[in-house]
Amino acid sequence: MSDHKPEKKVKPPKAFGWVAEYADDNQLLDAARKVRDSGYTRTDAFTPFPVHGIDEALGIKPTVLPWFTLCAGATGTSIALLMQWWMNSIDYPYIISGKPFSSWPAFIPVAFELTVLFAAYTTVFAMLGLNGLPKFSNPMFTNPKFDRATDDRFFLWVDSRDKYFNTEKVKSLLDSTSPLSVDEVREDDTPAEIPKAIFSVIMALIFVSLIPGAMVLRMRASQSDSPRWHVFFDMDFQPKKKPQQTTSLFADNRTQRPPVPGTVARGELENADPYYLGYDPDQTALLESTAATRMVAFKLQEPAAQEPAATEPPATEPVAEAPSTEPASTEPAIAEPAAAKQEPAPAAVAAETQAATPETANAQPAPAAAAGEPNYAWLTEFPIEATEELFALGKKKYEINCAVCHGFAGYGNGLVSQRATNLAQGYWVQPTSLHEDRIQKQALGRIYYTIANGKGKMAAYASSLTPKERWAVVLYVRALQRSQNASLEDVPEARRGDLSAK
Amino acid sequence: MMPIPTPTKNLARLMSTIASHKVIDNTIDTPGRRSPLVTGNQTYGSLTHMVSRISEEAQPLAWWVTFLLAVPTLGMFGGLIVYLFLTGVGVWGNMSPVFWAWPIVNFVFWVGIGHAGTLISAILFLFRQNWRTGINRAAEAMTIFAVVCAGTFPGIHVGRAWLAFWLTPYPSLNLWMWPQFRSPLLWDVFAVGTYASVSLVFWYMGMIPDLATFRDRSTNKFRRMVYGILSLGWSGSSRHWMRYEKAYSLLAALATPLVLSVHTVVSFDFAVSQLPGWHTTIFPPYFVAGAIFSGFGMVVTLLVPVRALYKLKDVITLRHLDNMNKIILATGSLVGLAYATEFFMAWYSQNPYEVFTFWNRAFGPYWWAYWIMVSCNVISPQLFWFKFFRTNTIAMWIVSIFVNIGMWFERFVITVTSLSRDFLPSSWGYFTPTWVDIGMLVGSFGLFFTLFSLFCRYLPIVAMAEVKGVMSQHAHAEHRHAHSHGHAHSHGHAGGH
Amino acid sequence: MAANTLNDNITMPASWRAAAPILVAVGAVCVLVSLGLFQFLVKSENEATGFRMFFHSYLANYIYCLSFCLGALFFVLVQHVVRAGWSASVRRVAELLALTIPWWAVLFLPIIAVVFGGQGTLYEWTKGAGNVPAIVELKLSYLDPKWFLLRAVVYFAVWCIAATLYFRKSREQDESGSTEITIKLQRWAGPFIIAFALSLNFAAFDWMMSTDAEWYSTIYGVYLFAAGMLSFFAVMILTCYLMQRNGRMEKYVTTEHFHDLAKFQFGFIVFWTYIAFSQFLLYWYANIPEETAWYADRLDLETGWRPLGYLLIILHFAVPFLGTLPRAIRRNKSVLAGWAVFILCVHWLDMTFLVMPNVGHASAAMLFGHFVCWIGMVSIFLALFLFRVGETPMVAVRDPWMPDALAYQQSPM
Numbered sequence A: 001m002s003d004h005k006p007e008k009k010v011k012p013p014k015a016f017g018w019v020a021e022y023a024d025d026n027q028l029l030d031a032a033r034k035v036r037d038s039g040y041t042r043t044d045a046f047t048p049f050p051v052h053g054i055d056e057a058l059g060i061k062p063t064v065l066p067w068f069t070l071c072a073g074a075t076g077t078s079i080a081l082l083m084q085w086w087m088n089s090i091d092y093p094y095i096i097s098g099k100p101f102s103s104w105p106a107f108i109p110v111a112f113e114l115t116v117l118f119a120a121y122t123t124v125f126a127m128l129g130l131n132g133l134p135k136f137s138n139p140m141f142t143n144p145k146f147d148r149a150t151d152d153r154f155f156l157w158v159d160s161r162d163k164y165f166n167t168e169k170v171k172s173l174l175d176s177t178s179p180l181s182v183d184e185v186r187e188d189d190t191p192a193e194i195p196k197a198i199f200s201v202i203m204a205l206i207f208v209s210l211i212p213g214a215m216v217l218r219m220r221a222s223q224s225d226s227p228r229w230h231v232f233f234d235m236d237f238q239p240k241k242k243p244q245q246t247t248s249l250f251a252d253n254r255t256q257r258p259p260v261p262g263t264v265a266r267g268e269l270e271n272a273d274p275y276y277l278g279y280d281p282d283q284t285a286l287l288e289s290t291a292a293t294r295m296v297a298f299k300l301q302e303p304a305a306q307e308p309a310a311t312e313p314p315a316t317e318p319v320a321e322a323p324s325t326e327p328a329s330t331e332p333a334i335a336e337p338a339a340a341k342q343e344p345a346p347a348a349v350a351a352e353t354q355a356a357t358p359e360t361a362n363a364q365p366a367p368a369a370a371a372g373e374p375n376y377a378w379l380t381e382f383p384i385e386a387t388e389e390l391f392a393l394g395k396k397k398y399e400i401n402c403a404v405c406h407g408f409a410g411y412g413n414g415l416v417s418q419r420a421t422n423l424a425q426g427y428w429v430q431p432t433s434l435h436e437d438r439i440q441k442q443a444l445g446r447i448y449y450t451i452a453n454g455k456g457k458m459a460a461y462a463s464s465l466t467p468k469e470r471w472a473v474v475l476y477v478r479a480l481q482r483s484q485n486a487s488l489e490d491v492p493e494a495r496r497g498d499l500s501a502k
Numbered sequence B: 001m002m003p004i005p006t007p008t009k010n011l012a013r014l015m016s017t018i019a020s021h022k023v024i025d026n027t028i029d030t031p032g033r034r035s036p037l038v039t040g041n042q043t044y045g046s047l048t049h050m051v052s053r054i055s056e057e058a059q060p061l062a063w064w065v066t067f068l069l070a071v072p073t074l075g076m077f078g079g080l081i082v083y084l085f086l087t088g089v090g091v092w093g094n095m096s097p098v099f100w101a102w103p104i105v106n107f108v109f110w111v112g113i114g115h116a117g118t119l120i121s122a123i124l125f126l127f128r129q130n131w132r133t134g135i136n137r138a139a140e141a142m143t144i145f146a147v148v149c150a151g152t153f154p155g156i157h158v159g160r161a162w163l164a165f166w167l168t169p170y171p172s173l174n175l176w177m178w179p180q181f182r183s184p185l186l187w188d189v190f191a192v193g194t195y196a197s198v199s200l201v202f203w204y205m206g207m208i209p210d211l212a213t214f215r216d217r218s219t220n221k222f223r224r225m226v227y228g229i230l231s232l233g234w235s236g237s238s239r240h241w242m243r244y245e246k247a248y249s250l251l252a253a254l255a256t257p258l259v260l261s262v263h264t265v266v267s268f269d270f271a272v273s274q275l276p277g278w279h280t281t282i283f284p285p286y287f288v289a290g291a292i293f294s295g296f297g298m299v300v301t302l303l304v305p306v307r308a309l310y311k312l313k314d315v316i317t318l319r320h321l322d323n324m325n326k327i328i329l330a331t332g333s334l335v336g337l338a339y340a341t342e343f344f345m346a347w348y349s350q351n352p353y354e355v356f357t358f359w360n361r362a363f364g365p366y367w368w369a370y371w372i373m374v375s376c377n378v379i380s381p382q383l384f385w386f387k388f389f390r391t392n393t394i395a396m397w398i399v400s401i402f403v404n405i406g407m408w409f410e411r412f413v414i415t416v417t418s419l420s421r422d423f424l425p426s427s428w429g430y431f432t433p434t435w436v437d438i439g440m441l442v443g444s445f446g447l448f449f450t451l452f453s454l455f456c457r458y459l460p461i462v463a464m465a466e467v468k469g470v471m472s473q474h475a476h477a478e479h480r481h482a483h484s485h486g487h488a489h490s491h492g493h494a495g496g497h
Numbered sequence C: 001m002a003a004n005t006l007n008d009n010i011t012m013p014a015s016w017r018a019a020a021p022i023l024v025a026v027g028a029v030c031v032l033v034s035l036g037l038f039q040f041l042v043k044s045e046n047e048a049t050g051f052r053m054f055f056h057s058y059l060a061n062y063i064y065c066l067s068f069c070l071g072a073l074f075f076v077l078v079q080h081v082v083r084a085g086w087s088a089s090v091r092r093v094a095e096l097l098a099l100t101i102p103w104w105a106v107l108f109l110p111i112i113a114v115v116f117g118g119q120g121t122l123y124e125w126t127k128g129a130g131n132v133p134a135i136v137e138l139k140l141s142y143l144d145p146k147w148f149l150l151r152a153v154v155y156f157a158v159w160c161i162a163a164t165l166y167f168r169k170s171r172e173q174d175e176s177g178s179t180e181i182t183i184k185l186q187r188w189a190g191p192f193i194i195a196f197a198l199s200l201n202f203a204a205f206d207w208m209m210s211t212d213a214e215w216y217s218t219i220y221g222v223y224l225f226a227a228g229m230l231s232f233f234a235v236m237i238l239t240c241y242l243m244q245r246n247g248r249m250e251k252y253v254t255t256e257h258f259h260d261l262a263k264f265q266f267g268f269i270v271f272w273t274y275i276a277f278s279q280f281l282l283y284w285y286a287n288i289p290e291e292t293a294w295y296a297d298r299l300d301l302e303t304g305w306r307p308l309g310y311l312l313i314i315l316h317f318a319v320p321f322l323g324t325l326p327r328a329i330r331r332n333k334s335v336l337a338g339w340a341v342f343i344l345c346v347h348w349l350d351m352t353f354l355v356m357p358n359v360g361h362a363s364a365a366m367l368f369g370h371f372v373c374w375i376g377m378v379s380i381f382l383a384l385f386l387f388r389v390g391e392t393p394m395v396a397v398r399d400p401w402m403p404d405a406l407a408y409q410q411s412p413m
Helices: A025-037 A054-058 A065-091 A104-131 A144-150 A167-175 A196-221 A281-287 A289-306 A322-341 A347-356 A358-363 A388-406 A415-424 A437-441 A444-453 A467-484 A493-501 B011-017 B044-056 B061-087 B102-113 B116-126 B132-157 B161-167 B184-217 B221-230 B238-271 B283-309 B318-349 B352-363 B367-385 B387-391 B393-420 B435-458 B464-485 C014-041 C049-081 C091-098 C101-107 C109-117 C145-176 C179-212 C220-245 C255-286 C289-299 C306-323 C333-359 C364-389 C402-407
Strands: A015-022 A043-046 A154-159 A181-186
Touching: A015 A025, A015 A144, A015 A167, A025 A043, A025 A054, A025 A154, A025 A167, A043 A054, A043 B238, A054 B238, A065 A104, A065 B238, A104 B184, A104 B238, A104 C255, A144 A154, A144 B184, A154 A167, A167 A181, A388 A415, A388 A467, A444 A467, B044 B184, B044 B435, B044 B464, B061 B132, B061 B283, B061 B435, B102 B132, B102 B238, B102 B283, B102 B393, B102 B435, B116 B132, B116 B184, B116 B238, B116 B283, B132 B161, B132 B184, B132 B283, B132 B318, B132 B435, B132 B464, B184 B221, B184 B238, B184 B464, B238 B283, B238 C255, B283 B318, B283 B367, B283 B393, B283 C255, B318 B352, B318 B367, B318 B387, B318 B393, B318 C179, B352 B367, B352 B393, B367 B387, B367 B393, B387 B393, B464 C402, C014 C049, C014 C364, C049 C091, C049 C101, C049 C109, C049 C145, C049 C179, C049 C220, C049 C333, C049 C364, C091 C145, C091 C220, C091 C364, C101 C109, C101 C145, C101 C364, C109 C145, C145 C179, C179 C220, C179 C289, C179 C333, C220 C255, C220 C333, C255 C289, C255 C306, C255 C333, C289 C306, C289 C333, C306 C333, C333 C364
Parallel strands: none
Antiparallel strands: A015 A154, A015 A181, A043 A154
């Protein structure tokens, strides 16, 4: 009978039983034992605080509440672990700080918190549920004396639906336990409805509180032509300039500023220094100066034509002619010091090179076209000192990386080529001989560029060779070329005797 | 005799409440015999009246002063938050490299304070420390309000605070992505969220019987209805009490590790990083000890005036204060031990960054903050070795203020000094707060005191039902004692009129 | 109130006392046998390895026993400082356990010897300047044999004074029943706890953490404290249970006390896990090489220690946590005694996990030697304890809180 309450109103009796009032918890306990020993089971006590021993005195059985807590806790742990694992390892995995997708140690804290959250809320709601609360109407409340049940009085109640209930007997039993008073419990006959005013206020509040949610839902479900309503700007509008916009701040009306002459941006050295590139980028830019000027003029007109006038009033004036003078006035100034190194590589040379190697043109028609040969200001001198040591490094690296195709002497007859020729029987295009006239004539920087970026079927070796090693290989290639076309003057005088002896 | 404000039907009970009001030193136990936790010959009825009248009568002047100071301060807090939203986090002093600055210090400070309440309710409950009943309600309320203050700061610190809900794992229609559960900041969301909601429900559940008392004492219909709804129709049935007590002990068993976990997770925010001064394994227990320390400091700060103002000296007795001060002493010394361990281990590690960080804390540009922290947190509680300081309300109140200040500075020292001296000397900086920073700290106190004043005004500030249980228990113990000694004690007997 | 009003037998059975000399012999033999086992079973190119293993094993088992004696001392101090009533009937057991600490000071001598003459046998830093890694070299001003000895003397002094004082005064009370004694002990408990906390913290750093001198963790002292308290409650439960099985202490120690001790044991299972997890999580997450090195020694697959790491999660947390969760088990003293034995076994695994990986990869021979050494050390502990108890009453019968302790009932939790 532990969870049974007299709330079912199938023909409710007018009287619910008898209630006795006591001043002290000891009296209550004595009375409760007496009532229990008389065989009544539908009894209850009402006290301002939990009286210890009353459970035993009334015969109240323990509650199942801890099982609710345990199950809810286990549910919380499982849900948390599954949720984290699924969300971070399955549905949306991404790497962060090198941690595995399923980082179980990192999942423990949330798992613990959800365990407690589930268990705690379940405990409270299960307690209320088992107690049948909230329950605002209770026959006990009809007795004004009962107000002191939450203050300093102790009440013992015998239900009229008890098997052995007999009004007279119960009353006399209770009277014999020296109570302060014994009263009959009567039905609560006050109207059950909520007062109309409160009802309508509550309804109105509920209705009003639904409006924002409904509006959000409607907006999410429908389309609109009007622009987005910005409660917060969310960085959509910022007082700053983006690249390729115009401005009145600078004479060239560009928001994007060119780098300061003679400087290299941090991390950009490999794209600016001839040592890494094999050509001088500044000089190269000068070779294409007219094209560059045209490009800048074109870019400048673009935003002015497209952007609405309202956003950038000072930039509306078209400045077509200004840029052509602007770069012209600055760039020659930078170029001048480096002019001595300039070695023009006209397109004609490239075209001639292509024509001179018909087999290459046949093999790879499209990329080998004259237009593919870059028009760069190649370096003609070594950017580092050509030492014995560098030469040794170059030999080593050449024999590791190049000789398999180009051959140890550079005639394009390496082992790979020999075997491929045997297998492919004519379809194989032999690697370029380094002693070809075309190659002999190439600038140092051009050879370096080929090593770094590859050419035709030859792969790029930038990932295998450091810049220094590349220059070393260039040095070795030059030495090979020289060795195959040597004259007597090339041999040191002290060793010429050896030659003649042979 | 105290003035009797309005003649009510409770007049008789009132008279008995104030009948004898002599001060008993219950801070000493004769070994073998507990001193009463409720003094002044209180009866159940007089206790009910003593607590209930606070919300039934007009509030004292001091309440109005507090409330009318707190509300404009809260208004200022709100205004500053609006200003922050409209302008951006640049209004704060946060800078490179001190990206986590004042707001996080405030967050950890308030979360720490928010530990005493649930601790008193849960841990002291498990340890059967009955003295908790006098102070647990107010401490729990304090916890919740402190957590509200704490929750505000990370909320407004995320930059676009209106999108703070992105922290929750909800199925987003636009993004279809999930939060990063490997981040300690997300653990924090769960920990503080769980803590706030569980503390709230624990507090509310504890209040149900007392709200029913308020309901039953109501003289007007409206009051009866409001407290009637809040108390969910509580009748005090023994069956209800049985499940209620079970639920209470289960909640206590759940809340105890929860309290520990919350500040542990807060400490993880710092400690899982690689920053010297943050990354140290003692952080979890040390943060928890610090949180308990600051929480009890705040409880003493609040309850010393409250017990004087509302004449609750018989329920919140000197023994309660004495015990709390002992806990402050113990946790303060623990915190001191942790400082010492950290310092020693920084040297012992011989990791140059660690060594520098701790040297820099004590003697670097923020030396003043460090020494404020040490003197307030470690040295000032040592006064509680002396009984005079533990039992003199003015002295303990002053020490508790120092504890509050010290614990704020502890978080400041940890957060700011470590960040301001990064690995890279080129990015070193010196953080100084802006007026908005300071205004927000002050404003959060406005929020806290507004809520606390309202709590005093409308809700039962002492857990009456629990105190009555303790009174009954004490009466039984005295009874037993009287029997074993062969003579009767009438002292402290509860229940008899 | 007359002493022992309950007319309960509160002295240890004489047959137990008689076993003490045998246990000493067994213990000494086992420890020596383990040295032999390490020397001859463990295959190694290095002759010193056997000695190294033996001393590591000795240290692990020594700390194993000392930890619960220190836990007992802390328990006594805390019961006084909080004016606890419930524990009056079991506190004497803890007092007696703590009273073995002076003997443990004697058993610390081999470690002192190996620190002075060992040349890195147990602690790498004893090799001295020039022979240790550069980072350890910088710590040598702290990790110095003489300074180490001085600190050990201070730690033991604190513990011995506290243990002796609290036992003697409690015995005095058995005669006089004076409440003054309790008041005095309450007053001194606070300062002693501070001294205890400091000494335990640094003893953990000195004796245990410095076996891997390059590694450090600020939580280490707390970790050892948690392990010690947990095993202490297990020893306490087991002692009370065995006494009761022999018809002793039956009226003083009730189911309520077992229930309370079990709750503390349960609490410390969780606390140990909390501390162990915190340390692991912080080092795992930050992933700094010098910090994870310690875990690498223990959790890398090739070291062979990884299964022990997993075993600790399961046996030191999951199994006893679920096993002692139900209220019914906590109130059933014979089941509880089983769990206490279990806890004492996993505590050994924990101590093994802390120390043994420093000396090398796991091997069956090594673990066997270590196990024999454990048996020996536990026998020595038992002998010391039984000898120390002698005919001393195991209950402080005239403690003023005794009526409280006897009357006390659990709330229905």
